[in-house]
Amino acid sequence: MCELLVGLPEVTVLDVTETGERVRVMIETRGGRPSCPSCSGPVVVKDRNVVELADLPCFGRRAVLAWRKVRWGCPTGCGSFTEDTPAIGAARLRLTDRAGRWATLQVGRHGRSVNEVASDLGCGWHAVMDAVGAYGKVLVDDPDRFGDVTAVGLDETLRCRVGQWRHQQWTTQIVDVQAGQLLDIVEGRSASGPIEWLGQRPQQWRDQIRWATLDLSGPYRKVFNLMLPDATQVADPFHLVKLASSKLDECRRRVQNETLGHRGRKDDPLYRARRLLTKAHERLDEAGDAKLVGLLDAGDPRGEVRMAWHAKEVVRSIYQITNGELADEYVTQLGIDLQDDSCPPEVNSLGRTIGRWRHQITAWHRAHVTNGPTEAINNLVKRIKRVAFGITNFANYRIRALLYAGRPNWDLLATITPH
C-alpha cells in the first residue's frame, strides 16, 4: 500500500516517518544489477548513501524522499559508480523528477516566484532554481519554439544592479513584435550580442524578416544594417516619445536653474509643473490646463519650456497620422522646424535626432506591424520585469524570462529529460 501511494516504479519503501510537518519516505530501488561501464563485468554493492530530495506535498504535508542510492563497485578494480534512476530524480538536482517538473511549470508558466515555490516544497531557492534551469533549458532550446518571424525587434532592458556601486547590468531582448513573443535574450546592449545571435539563424530564416524595430540607438541600427540589410527599419514610437519627454525634462531643469539659481524645490512653479508637463495634453482637464498655463507664465519667462512641451505634444501627434506620405512630409518638416534658432537647445537636439531617423520613424506608418511594435515589446518588458528583474545570474535570468514570455511548448515538459 505504501508503494502504491509513493507511486514510483520498482522501488521498495523502507520506512515512513514524520518529522515536524514533513513526511519522510525512505526508499530504495529494486532494479536489476547493472554491469560495469568499463569492463562490462558483474559489479557488487559497495555501499548505500541516503540522498534527500524534496518531493511533491503528500496529503497536505510537505514530503521528503530519502533515497538509499546504491554505489556499485567493480571487483576487478575499475572503480565505483552511483546508481542513476532519472524517473526518481535527476543526478545533481535536489528535487525529485516530478517535483522538478511541477516547479518548472509553476515558475515558468504561471510566473510564480522561486521563493514561493521553494516554500511550498520546503526546500531552498537554489534547489528550485536549479531544477527550473535544468528542465527549462530543454524547453527554451526547443528548435520549434518559434516559427517564421517577419518582424523582429531589439530592445535594451536593465536586468539588475550589482555590487557596492549598483553597477547596471543590461541585456538585449530579441522579440517577435508581431506575435509578442520573446525570442531570446543576450547579454549587454552593444551590437555584438544580437549580431552573433542572428548569425546563428539559418539564412532562410533571416530572409523572411521584413521589419526590424529598434530604439533610436546606433548599435541596433548597426545590427540590422549588417545582418538584415533588406528589412525595413522601424523606430519604436515609445522611444521617440520618451526622448521628446526627456528633452522637455532637461529643458525644464535648465530653465529652473537659470531663472532661480537652484534645483527645483517644492514651491517653484516649474517644479510644480513637472507632472502636468509629462502628462498627455488631452488627459488634462480644464483646471489642469489652466494650472499648467499659470505655472509656465510664472516660471518660464522666455517661453522655452512651453516650446519643449509643445514639441513633445507634436511628436506624440506623429502617430495620429494614418497616411504614409503625409507622415513623411510631416516628420521631415518637423525635424527642420525643431532645429530653428528660435527653439531652445534641447528642442534643437530633438529636431536633429528626428532628422537623422526620419525614415525609420515614418516606416512605422508603412509597417503594418499590428498594434505597433510598442505594445508587444513593452508588454514583454513588463512581464519579464515582474518575474526576473534582480536575478543576478544571466543564465537564470534568461531561463526565467524565456519560460514566461517566450512561449515554450509546455506539452514537451512531460517528455523531456533535464540537462
Ligand SMILES: [Zn+2]
Ligand atoms: Zn569493471
